[in-house]
Amino acid sequence: MDVEIISKEFIKPSSPTPLHLKTYKLSLLDQLHDHCYPPVSLYYPLKQDTELSISSTDIDQIVSKRLQLLKQSLSETLSSFYPLAGKMKDKLSVDCNDEGIYFAEARAKCTLNEFLNRPDLSLVIFKFHPVVGNEQRQSKEIAGAHVGKIQVTRFSCGGLVICACILHMVADGVTLGSFLMSWAARAGKNIGEDTSICPNYEISSLFPQNDHTYPREATAFSKSGKFVVRRFVFDAQAIANLKAKATTSSTSLQNPSRVEVVTALISKRIMAAFKAKSGSYKPNLLTRVLNLRPLVRPPLSENSFGNFVWNADALCKDHDDEVELDGLVWKLRESFTKVVKRLQGDGEGSLISLCEDTRSGDGIEAWLHLLEEDLALLELDRELLGFASLDPTPLGKCSSISHNVIPQSKL
Structure with a gap:
């Protein structure tokens, strides 16, 4: 199955990050993790509980509206999860410069049901993932790496796969889950309502960083x-x-x-x-x-x-x-x-x-x-x-x- 990237952009936070929060320091626990992007993939059909046929024109309109809603609600969510919109300054800190979270749109040439009937896990890992293989295994160069990355893949039926990941040096799977739930809450409500989760950024004070700590390797x-x-x-x-x-x-x-x-x-x-x-x-x-x-x-x-x-x-x-x-x-x-x-x-x-x-x-x-x-x-x-x-x-x-x-x- 072919998956083609059709656009790439950066979604900025809806409000700027305050000056005193522009540098986010990693903690001692953060320093023990590698430079990799563990993903979460979520699958959505075009419509649930219906067998009604939909024209290709209607599908394009529905998907276009959903993508716009995803981007708007993502922008709102990033105001709270501001480190995800930045880049690694070095191995000890994130430059919260509001450049934006990497957001790619892709197109798969089959229906969502065709894929799920016999899912090819290599596609999930390599084609729906916003981080390409070489980047996932790149050298120890950390400066300039984007903290957060998202890819939305559209199927011919209008179904979507949203794959999101956070650089593991910055946060774990629970944080990624909180981010996704906050994003989902905003996407399900009117944009601008206070439906987001407010993250707690106390980790660097609880576990101060150490300049001589390196990731664990088995x-x-x-x-x-x-x-x-x-x-x-x-x-x-x-x-x-x-x-x-x-x-x-x-x-x-x-x-x-x-x-x-x-x-x-x-x-x-x-x-x-x-x-x-x-x-x-x-x-x-x-x-x-x-x-x-x-x-x-x-x-x-x-x-x-x-x-x-x-x-x-x-x-x-x-x-x-x-x-x-x-x-x-x-x-x-x-x-x-x-x-x-x-x-x-x-x-x-x-x-x-x-x-x-x-x-x-x-x-x-x-x-x-x-x-x-x-x-x-x-x-x-x-x-x-x-x-x-x-x-x-x-x-x-x-x-x-x-x-x-x-x-x-x-x-």
């Missing part, structure tokens, strides 16, 4: 080669079965979360695939990304702008591939608990899970990025496929039509 566990992506979708019944499986052993594991059991199953099958391929066991690192906002004491606002995330790592070694599902859930929970105790002292903390919900809201859609030969083994794994569907159409009852990690309470 070099010991990284690989090179041809990586591919597949979707494994777990519905509500499959997740309930996994929870039951994880609590039927002699351990005292109680109330495993959806994310814990799905992560544990996928990790267990990946370790089995690695062992089958190499003939010997190799250590594996399990990592969960935690939203620190509700975990610190006192809790921070969900609208706190920046990177309030931390990794909870669990190293599986000494033939841990033989451990049962509940054992892997224990490892994940222990890694989480250690992070919580460091943040809160010795008090107990409740599990706060970030997950990619299915369209019905009670399942999980997992995107696996693995070497092609490793993923080929998982595509034939009977235990994994006993709980998950491989690359089902997002138009089905239990599939998702959006992707990336955003807190469930915000969707």
